[in-house]
Amino acid sequence: MRLKLVSKTKLPTKFGEFTLVGFEEVVNRNNHIALIYGRISEEQPTLSRIHSECLTGDVFLSLRCDCGVQLKSSLKKIVKEGRGVLLYHRQEGRNIGLLNKIRAYSLQDVGFDTVEANLKLGFKSDERDFRICADMYRLLSIKKIRLITNNPEKVKMMQYFGIEVTERVPIVVGKNSKNYRYLRTKVKKLGHLL
Numbered sequence: 001m002r003l004k005l006v007s008k009t010k011l012p013t014k015f016g017e018f019t020l021v022g023f024e025e026v027v028n029r030n031n032h033i034a035l036i037y038g039r040i041s042e043e044q045p046t047l048s049r050i051h052s053e054c055l056t057g058d059v060f061l062s063l064r065c066d067c068g069v070q071l072k073s074s075l076k077k078i079v080k081e082g083r084g085v086l087l088y089h090r091q092e093g094r095n096i097g098l099l100n101k102i103r104a105y106s107l108q109d110v111g112f113d114t115v116e117a118n119l120k121l122g123f124k125s126d127e128r129d130f131r132i133c134a135d136m137y138r139l140l141s142i143k144k145i146r147l148i149t150n151n152p153e154k155v156k157m158m159q160y161f162g163i164e165v166t167e168r169v170p171i172v173v174g175k176n177s178k179n180y181r182y183l184r185t186k187v188k189k190l191g192h193l194l
Contacts, residue, residue, distance in 0.1 A: 001026070001135055001138070001139070002025060002026055002027065002131065002132065002135055003023050003024065003025055003026065003032070003132060003135040003136060003139065004023065004024055004026060004139075005021060005022075005023055005139045006022045006023060006024050007021075007022045008020065008021045008022070011035065013075070015072075015075045015076055015079050016037060016075075016079040017037075018035040018036060018037050019035070019036040019037075020033060020034075020035060021033060021034040021035075021036060021140070023135075023136055023139065025132065030090060031090060032087065032088060032089055032090050032132060032136060033087075033088045033090075034085055034086065034087050034088070034136055034140060035075070035078075035085065035086040035088065036084075036085050036140070037075075037078045037079055037082075037083055037084050037085070038081075038082050038083030038084065039083055040083060040085065040140065040141070040142060041083075042141055042142075042143060044144070045144040045145055045146045045164070045166040045167070046083070046084055046085055046142050046144065046145050046146065047077065047078055047081045047083070047084035047085075047145075047146045047148065047169065048078075048084055048085045048086065048087065048137075048142070048145040048146065048147055048148065049070075049074035049077075049078070049084075049085075049086045049087070049147070049148040049149070049171075050087045050089055050130070050133050050147070050149065050154055050158075051067075051070065051071050051074060051086055051087065051088055051089060052067075052089045052091055052092075052094065052095075052128060053088065053089065053090045053091060053092045054067035054068070054071075054092065054093075055092060055098060056101070056105075057069075057071075058071050063176050063178035063179060064105070064108075064178055064179055064182060065179055065182055066173065066175065066179060066182075066183065069173045070171055070173060071086075073171055073173045074086055074148050074171065077148060077169070077171075085137075085140065085142065085145075087133050087136050087137075089128070089130075089132065089133055091127070091128045091129065091132075094118065094123075094125070094126045094127055094128055095126075095127035095128045095129065096118060096121065096123050096127055100121055100123070103117075103121055104117035104118055104121060105117075107120055107121070113181060113182075113185040114182055114185050114186075115185055115190065125190065126153070126190065130154065130157035130158065130161065131161055133157075133158070133161075133163075134157075134158060134161035134162060134163050137158075137163050138162075138163075142163070143163065143164060144163075144164040144165075144166055145158065145163060145164070145165055145166070146165075146166055146167040146168075146169055147165050147167070147168055147169065148169045148171050149168060149169070149170075149171065150170060150171060150172065150186070150192045150193050151186075151190070151191075151192050151193075152168070152191055152192075152193060153190070153191065155168050168193075170193065
């Protein structure tokens with residue numbers, strides 16, 4: 001296991017009261033969190049979202065992406081369901097880091113799309129490591145999920161790492177005039193289903 005569970009606490013939010021669980025990677029000590037709502041059952045698939053960190057979208061409500069809106073919408077879906085888990089996967093900018101993400105934004109300002117910008121900076125189109133998410137599920141005793149995502153690659157990765165995905169739950173929110181090209185690139189180059 002590449003990860004350890006460090007601590008749990010209650011986290012009241014405007015959506016409802018969650019249990020906040022902190023994880024730490026054993027080798028590099030990077031942190032990730034899970035927000036759990038309601039009682040999780042090993043027998044029933046858990047409604048879940050793997051949400052990769054996006055400071056600009058999640059905190060500053062950037063219109064360049066749909067991340068912040070997806071985060072809020074997922075928390076609302078989980079609360080409406082009565083139980084579920086949101087994994088906050090702290091790999092900013094598809095795991096190129098915040099400063100490189102700003103560099104990628106700068107390249108996008110002059111015409112590159114998100115994939116082209118990452119490649120120009122010497123990265124793959126997506127550098128995220130989803131094994132961490134599978135480990136988080138295992139540490140939470142979750143074996144089956146209904147995954148809130150438009151990204152078929154997340155479904156494949158979870159299944160590859162031993163987490164059964166019984167359903168892909170679409171999340172089509174946050175479209176606006178500023179992120180049209182970003183969303184189109186997700187569909188055409190990254191295979192997202194919108």
